[in-house]
Amino acid sequence: MKIGTRIIFVFLVLLTTMLSAGQARAQEAVENPDVTLSVEGLACPICAYGLEKRLKKIDSVDTLSIHIKDGEVRMKLKEGSSIAEEKIREAVLDAGFTLTGITYREEEAGSSRCPG
Amino acid sequence: MAQAQITTNTALPVSKGGGIFRIQTKVLRSSGDPTEADRELTVLMVPFVIVYGVTSKLAAFGIVPVLDKQIRFTNGLARTERSVSGLGDARVFFRYTVFQKDARGATFRVAPFVGTQIPTGSRDASDDVGLLPPSLQLGSGSWSPFVGAVLTRQTFAWQIDVSVTYQRNNAVDGFRVGDEARLDIASKIRLFPRDLGEGLPSFLYANIESNLILREKNEIAGIRNENSGGLVWYVDPGFQFISRRVVIETVIQIPLVQQLNGAALENDFIFVASIRLAF
Numbered sequence: 391m392k393i394g395t396r397i398i399f400v401f402l403v404l405l406t407t408m409l410s411a412g413q414a415r416a417q418e419a420v421e422n423p424d425v426t427l428s429v430e431g432l433a434c435p436i437c438a439y440g441l442e443k444r445l446k447k448i449d450s451v452d453t454l455s456i457h458i459k460d461g462e463v464r465m466k467l468k469e470g471s472s473i474a475e476e477k478i479r480e481a482v483l484d485a486g487f488t489l490t491g492i493t494y495r496e497e498e499a500g501s502s503r504c505p506g
Numbered sequence: 507m508a509q510a511q512i513t514t515n516t517a518l519p520v521s522k523g524g525g526i527f528r529i530q531t532k533v534l535r536s537s538g539d540p541t542e543a544d545r546e547l548t549v550l551m552v553p554f555v556i557v558y559g560v561t562s563k564l565a566a567f568g569i570v571p572v573l574d575k576q577i578r579f580t581n582g583l584a585r586t587e588r589s590v591s592g593l594g595d596a597r598v599f600f601r602y603t604v605f606q607k608d609a610r611g612a613t614f615r616v617a618p619f620v621g622t623q624i625p626t627g628s629r630d631a632s633d634d635v636g637l638l639p640p641s642l643q644l645g646s647g648s649w650s651p652f653v654g655a656v657l658t659r660q661t662f663a664w665q666i667d668v669s670v671t672y673q674r675n676n677a678v679d680g681f682r683v684g685d686e687a688r689l690d691i692a693s694k695i696r697l698f699p700r701d702l703g704e705g706l707p708s709f710l711y712a713n714i715e716s717n718l719i720l721r722e723k724n725e726i727a728g729i730r731n732e733n734s735g736g737l738v739w740y741v742d743p744g745f746q747f748i749s750r751r752v753v754i755e756t757v758i759q760i761p762l763v764q765q766l767n768g769a770a771l772e773n774d775f776i777f778v779a780s781i782r783l784a785f
Contacts, residue, residue, distance in 0.1 A: 419705055431608030433660045435706050435750045439784045440521025440559070442750075459662070459702035461610040484522035486562045488608040 420455040423464035425473060428491035429482060432461055441485040448477050510667060511692035512744055512757040512778055513715050515567060516601065516619060516656040517667040520559040528555035528753075530780040536771040543579040547771055550574040551594070563603040567621070570596045573644050590638055594627040595645045601656070612661040623650040623673070640681055640724070641734075647678035662702060665711075667692040677725065684722030684735045691716045694746060708749040715742040715757060723767060733768035740776070753782035 432438055438456045445454055445463060450471035455464050467473055475492060482489040510517035518526050529552065536547040553571040560566055571594040578587045599621020607614045627645020631638050654671035669690040675683040698710035716739070723735035744757025759776035766772060 428610075430610050431606070431613040433611050433613055433662055433665075434519075435708055435748050436753055436782070436784055437519050438706055439750050440519070440524045443524055444521060456706045457704060458706050459611070459704070484562045485524075486519070486521050486559075486603075486606075488606075 418453070418455065420453055420464040420466050422466075422495065424467040424495050425465045425478070426493040426495075427463040427465070427478060427482065427489060428493075429461050429463060430488040430490055432456070432458055432487060434458075437486075441482065441487055444481040444485045445478070448473060448481060511669070511690060511715055512713060512746060512755045512780055513692070513717055513740075513742055513759060514669055514690045515555055515557070515569060516654065516669045516671070516690075517658050517692070518555070518557045518565070518567070518782075520557045520565045522559045522562045524559045525785050526555070526557040526782055527785060528557075528780060528782040529553075530555070530778060533777045535774040535776075537774055538772045539579075539769070541769050543581070545577055545579040545771055548576045560600075563606075563617075565601045567599045567601065567619075568596065569598075570594075570626070573627070575642050575644070577642055586635075588633050588635060588638060588642060590631045590633070590642060590644060592628055592631070592644050596624040596626045597621060597652075598624065599652070613658070614660075615658045616655065617658075618653070618655040620651070620653045622652065623648070623675075625649060625678075629678070640683075646675065646683050647681075648676040648683070650675045650683075662696065664695045665693065680727040682725040684724050686722075687720045689716075689718040706750055708747065711746040711748065713742070713744040713746050713755075713757060715744065715759075716740065717742065717759065731768075733770050736766035736770060737763065738766070738773065739763040742778075744778075751784045753780075755780045755782075 438458060442454065442456060445451055450467050450473045451465050452468045453466045457464065478492060479489055510519060520526055532551040534549040539545040551571050551573050553569050556568045558566045573594040574591040576587065576589040578585060599619050601617045601619040603615050603617040605616040625645050625647045629643045629645045629647040631643055650673055652671055652673035654669060656667060656669040658667050671688050673686045675685055692713065692715040694711040694713040696709055697712050699707050719738045721735040723730040723732065739762050740759040741762050742757045742759045744755065746753065746755040756779045759778065761773045764772045
């Protein structure tokens with residue numbers, strides 16, 4: 391089964407490549423986040439990747455980390471920038487999850503709850 | 507939807523603009539031929555799967571398998587081997603999430619899907635002996651539509667996916683593969699980490715899947731082939747390692763029930779190894 395051997399070889403090469411790609415940009419925890427999102431529906435690591443991708447497309451987002459146990463996304467914004475709630479809401483929705491709250495670090499009354 | 511099954515593709519999770527590339531290796535072994543031919547069939551199948559999130563609710567799927575089929579049988583006194591390899595029939599389908607209820611660390615989703623098999627596989631392959639029989643050909647030659655639905659309930663600790671599919675197979679040049687109905691149930695429990703802790707840890711699951719497949723008899727020139735079709739029920743233990751972008755998974759499909767018609771070959775097992783990359 392010559393083609394079988396070739397296929398298994400290709401499979402192993404792809405496995406190595408994909409593992410390398412997958413580990414290449416591991417998340418680093420964000421300390422003192424500017425914005426914290428409460429997200430429902432997050433229950434596995436690979437599902438969270440779609441959310442991470444959507445949020446990182448927002449210009450003002452510098453870094454973020456997802457904390458699956460707490461259902462939280464902690465984001466650091468770029469220096470001097472702000473973020474529109476509408477963009478956050480759209481990104482979470484596009485990723486297929488439910489946004490239930492946004493908390494801003496520097497605002498006294500900067501916590502908002504989103505309707506379910 | 508969620509981390510999804512190993513033996514099927516219907517619940518693969520994808521966000522808008524995101525995608526998943528999955529490559530699987532499946533090895534099927536069939537023997538136990540009740541006839542004197544003592545046939546032994548080995549099929550190596552490598553499906554390449556691409557999933558793309560058109561919107562947050564609509565996902566497009568494409569599956570292209572590469573096949574290597576080999577059959578050994580007794581012909582008179584000699585043991586004969588016939589084999590073929592190449593592209594099999596592709597499949598495309600669309601899934602739309604019609605119901606979604608999220609909670610912290612949990613989700614429940616229901617999504618119907620519709621698609622078709624595309625006759626990309628050759629159905630006129632031959633070897634030194636001549637034209638290969640239909641069961642050994644790489645493709646069916648028919649555009650075969652299918653419909654179904656998948657239901658997913660997922661928490662941090664466990665998940666269950668239930669998928670039902672019905673495929674209508676059309677006749678080509680007088681040969682028609684029997685229609686197929688299947689019920690696929692995939693369940694898993696998280697083994698590692700015991701405590702989720704901070705951040706986004708990788709998960710290791712123990713999986714049990716089940717595939718109940720009912721096939722009609724094939725038809726040749728309108729006459730049913732009594733040695734085809736039947737019911738098979740697999741139970742599939744396996745493991746799944748899930749990180750932020752990569753999934754590595756393996757399962758062995760063990761046929762617990764095989765009520766096959768006539769002299770149809772029974773499956774001994776199907777081994778599946780699979781890797782996924784989110785992009």
